[in-house]
Amino acid sequence: MDYSELLTKRRSVRDYEDKEVPLDILIQIINESCLAPSSSNRQPWRFIVVTNREVIKRLSDESKRNLLHDLERNPDFMSSNYEALLRNQHFNVFYNAPCLVFIVGPKKLLSIEVDCALAASYFMFSACAKGFATCWIDLGRFINDRELLDLIGLPERDRIVAPVIIGYPKDIPGVPCRMGPEVLKIVS
Amino acid sequence: MDYSELLTKRRSVRDYEDKEVPLDILIQIINESCLAPSSSNRQPWRFIVVTNREVIKRLSDESKRNLLHDLERNPDFMSSNYEALLRNQHFNVFYNAPCLVFIVGPKKLLSIEVDCALAASYFMFSACAKGFATCWIDLGRFINDRELLDLIGLPERDRIVAPVIIGYPKDIPGVPCRMGPEVLKIVS
Numbered sequence: 001m002d003y004s005e006l007l008t009k010r011r012s013v014r015d016y017e018d019k020e021v022p023l024d025i026l027i028q029i030i031n032e033s034c035l036a037p038s039s040s041n042r043q044p045w046r047f048i049v050v051t052n053r054e055v056i057k058r059l060s061d062e063s064k065r066n067l068l069h070d071l072e073r074n075p076d077f078m079s080s081n082y083e084a085l086l087r088n089q090h091f092n093v094f095y096n097a098p099c100l101v102f103i104v105g106p107k108k109l110l111s112i113e114v115d116c117a118l119a120a121s122y123f124m125f126s127a128c129a130k131g132f133a134t135c136w137i138d139l140g141r142f143i144n145d146r147e148l149l150d151l152i153g154l155p156e157r158d159r160i161v162a163p164v165i166i167g168y169p170k171d172i173p174g175v176p177c178r179m180g181p182e183v184l185k186i187v188s
Numbered sequence: 189m190d191y192s193e194l195l196t197k198r199r200s201v202r203d204y205e206d207k208e209v210p211l212d213i214l215i216q217i218i219n220e221s222c223l224a225p226s227s228s229n230r231q232p233w234r235f236i237v238v239t240n241r242e243v244i245k246r247l248s249d250e251s252k253r254n255l256l257h258d259l260e261r262n263p264d265f266m267s268s269n270y271e272a273l274l275r276n277q278h279f280n281v282f283y284n285a286p287c288l289v290f291i292v293g294p295k296k297l298l299s300i301e302v303d304c305a306l307a308a309s310y311f312m313f314s315a316c317a318k319g320f321a322t323c324w325i326d327l328g329r330f331i332n333d334r335e336l337l338d339l340i341g342l343p344e345r346d347r348i349v350a351p352v353i354i355g356y357p358k359d360i361p362g363v364p365c366r367m368g369p370e371v372l373k374i375v376s
Binding site: 043 | 195231240
């Protein structure tokens, strides 16, 4: 797919067909994500794939619980618009997508957020180029329960940076309004 | 350009032709960077363009000075391999590129690192698709001197996340060795 097409076709999708993502294609997408640049070429990203719907639901519930707890302690933590959504028992932060991929990496590495974000960007483009849709679900990374972390295989040394859902899109939304680019200064 | 071609053609380039990047094309690339997804669709990124070579040199010197200072206080801050390079008076962290773009955003925003990294990823792809090369220069973001920050127009509320150099490549290096993707677990 041409990059200029990909640029507008890559949308954050929250509505998926009830159809599995073939594992071999998912591994290809993960492989392509590893072509992202990283600080000092460390390639510190690691991947966890979850397709078990019951586990995805447990991860959603755990993340919602921790977010509400954080929100109670610090109302500035996130927009209060999210509170009603998080309190809705039927709301799954992963939008019932058939597959969830966590991009994770070492807690101690200073560059881990940007390294994993770059890999996530490649992941989302590669998925789109192959006919899939994705959405980075920031609400889905607040997993503290050690039993659940063990179940998904996250080592103590690592943390979740990017939870990304992937599947066949039911409906691709239009491009949301973009602000013009804010160029603060051109120093010539 | 086809995305599969872009995937391997996008390299981190540190050797540039002595030729300006036309401003209209640079603005197109910045526009396309703003199509990146962002947390809650905040689009919090802002851009600073520096093409003045003397200013780029001052920014390089300031960043090297601060990095060496941090390294003296905390030897674990970064690999000691960088120390000799930073002490080399002739080393410009921006590799004498004709143009430097800072992607910046609000210090207070929790998602600012990943938001700007996503915009940087789009920037690097768009630049490559238009025949330019780029390199994210993490060594170039340690600018503390208020006078210099005022000169480049960085407001007090913002911080530099991604310094990216851009220009016509002299030589495009091959793809450095990639480790196989580390999939920690597949929970099916």
